[in-house]
Amino acid sequence: MLAVQWKEGRALAFRHASYSEEKRKVTAVNDEITVPEGHGLMHELNKTGDTRVMWDRANSDEVAAARAQFEALTKKGFIAYRAEGKEGTRGEVIRKFDPEAERIILVRQLVGG
Amino acid sequence: MPAGLGELTQGTVPPTAEEMAAHLSILPFKEEAFQSWTTGATWYAWCSTTSTTMTTGDTAWIAWNNGVTTTTGSLALNYTTGTAYVSTGGQWVAWNASYTEMTEEQEAAFAEAQRVAEERRLAQEAQWAAERAECDKASERAEELLLSLLSEEQAATYREHGWFEVRGSSGRRWRIRNRGQSGNVDLMPEIGDVRQATYCAHPPGRLPHADAHVAQMLALVTDDEAFERTANRHYPRAA
Numbered sequence: 001m002l003a004v005q006w007k008e009g010r011a012l013a014f015r016h017a018s019y020s021e022e023k024r025k026v027t028a029v030n031d032e033i034t035v036p037e038g039h040g041l042m043h044e045l046n047k048t049g050d051t052r053v054m055w056d057r058a059n060s061d062e063v064a065a066a067r068a069q070f071e072a073l074t075k076k077g078f079i080a081y082r083a084e085g086k087e088g089t090r091g092e093v094i095r096k097f098d099p100e101a102e103r104i105i106l107v108r109q110l111v112g113g
Numbered sequence: 114m115p116a117g118l119g120e121l122t123q124g125t126v127p128p129t130a131e132e133m134a135a136h137l138s139i140l141p142f143k144e145e146a147f148q149s150w151t152t153g154a155t156w157y158a159w160c161s162t163t164s165t166t167m168t169t170g171d172t173a174w175i176a177w178n179n180g181v182t183t184t185t186g187s188l189a190l191n192y193t194t195g196t197a198y199v200s201t202g203g204q205w206v207a208w209n210a211s212y213t214e215m216t217e218e219q220e221a222a223f224a225e226a227q228r229v230a231e232e233r234r235l236a237q238e239a240q241w242a243a244e245r246a247e248c249d250k251a252s253e254r255a256e257e258l259l260l261s262l263l264s265e266e267q268a269a270t271y272r273e274h275g276w277f278e279v280r281g282s283s284g285r286r287w288r289i290r291n292r293g294q295s296g297n298v299d300l301m302p303e304i305g306d307v308r309q310a311t312y313c314a315h316p317p318g319r320l321p322h323a324d325a326h327v328a329q330m331l332a333l334v335t336d337d338e339a340f341e342r343t344a345n346r347h348y349p350r351a352a
Contacts, residue, residue, distance in 0.1 A: 026256055026260075026271065026272050026291070027249070027252065027253050027256065028253050028254075028256030028257040028260055028323075029253075029257075030257045030260075030261075031257065031260035031261060031263075031268055032260075032261050033257065033258065033261040043258060045255075045258075045316065045320055045324045045327065045328065046318065046320065046324075047251060047318065047319060047320065047321075048247075048250075048251050048254065049250070049251040049252070049253070049254025049255040049257075049258065049321055049324065050254060050255065050258055050324065079331075081331045081335065083262055083331070086261065086262065086263065086264055086265075090334070091262075091330075091331045091334050091335055092335060093335050093336075105258075105262075105327065105331065107316050107320075107324070107327070107328040107331070108316045108317055108318060108328075109316070110314040110315060110316055110328060110329070110332055110340065110343050110344070111314065111315070111316070111317050111343070112313060112314050112343050112344050112345040113294075113295040113296065113313035113314060113315050113344075113345060
């Protein structure tokens with residue numbers, strides 16, 4: 001696809017498919033995942049979208065189960081990020097399970113494509 | 114000779130199997146075989162190989178039939194330039210001799226094989242449909258996760274334009290495009306819309322695209338220099 005960009009009155013033409021303005025249709029209806037007060041939520045990204053584990057900070061069994069899941073995945077090479085609310089841009093890498101985290105996202109390490 | 118058979122001209126529909134059988138008085142042959150031979154690729158392949166002038170089925174047909182004399186068990190054809198096919202009618206006999214009628218058992222076995230093949234096809238289609246449905250569900254779930262992490266502005270550009278932008282840990286501006294997960298991360302200038310470079314790095318395991326965008330976003334905001342080291346640069350290509 002030919003994409004033409006204008007810069008300072010001059011046309012810069014690109015013939016580069018990956019720079020096309022084509023976009024995929026977003027079908028998700030929900031754009032919010034609610035985490036109940038006093039709970040934490042862990043997402044393991046996988047083929048199904050993600051597998052979610054929620055824990056009640058006041059429930060030691062749930063915390064222990066979430067911690068075990070966290071440790072099992074990080075041992076497999078998953079990277080864990082803490083994310084807050086709708087501000088994914090404020091994510092940070094965590095090495096240890098933090099039961100106080102609102103959301104934890106675990107994903108395999110990126111590879112160059 | 115049936116009426117008109119000898120006067121076929123270019124563009125005339127070839128005679129039917131019955132007409133041919135009556136005309137040639139040769140060993141009986143199955144109509145199906147005749148039809149497939151005259152209407153299928155064999156006919157046209159033969160026409161195009163026998164002579165450069167035999168460009169259509171009709172002309173070849175006429176040439177082949179002209180001067181046909183019928184004798185018991187053999188045919189004399191006067192098509193003179195295509196030596197492989199002349200004089201004996203051997204080609205014709207060979208074509209028809211290779212056709213054998215199926216026995217009832219063979220027909221039953223054939224029908225059974227067709228039934229099994231059809232069952233397999235339906236099962237395969239059902240499996241594909243189920244996989245597609247799972248894939249769609251996974252995509253939707255991944256998009257839900259991504260959108261839950263994006264600010265309103267980011268979500269709006271993702272929905273409307275198919276991309277969103279983030280500030281990397283080094284302060285640089287990155288654009289993640291919703292166009293697959295390979296080569297979809299652009300390094301953008303501080304001002305303007307012309308990318309400076311395009312990178313490719315994504316999580317392994319064939320995740321839904323939106324999941325990959327989450328991973329790319331988190332990698333950029335936490336350590337965009339590590340992302341750059343991991344990723345392959347697609348644009349501009351290294352000299």
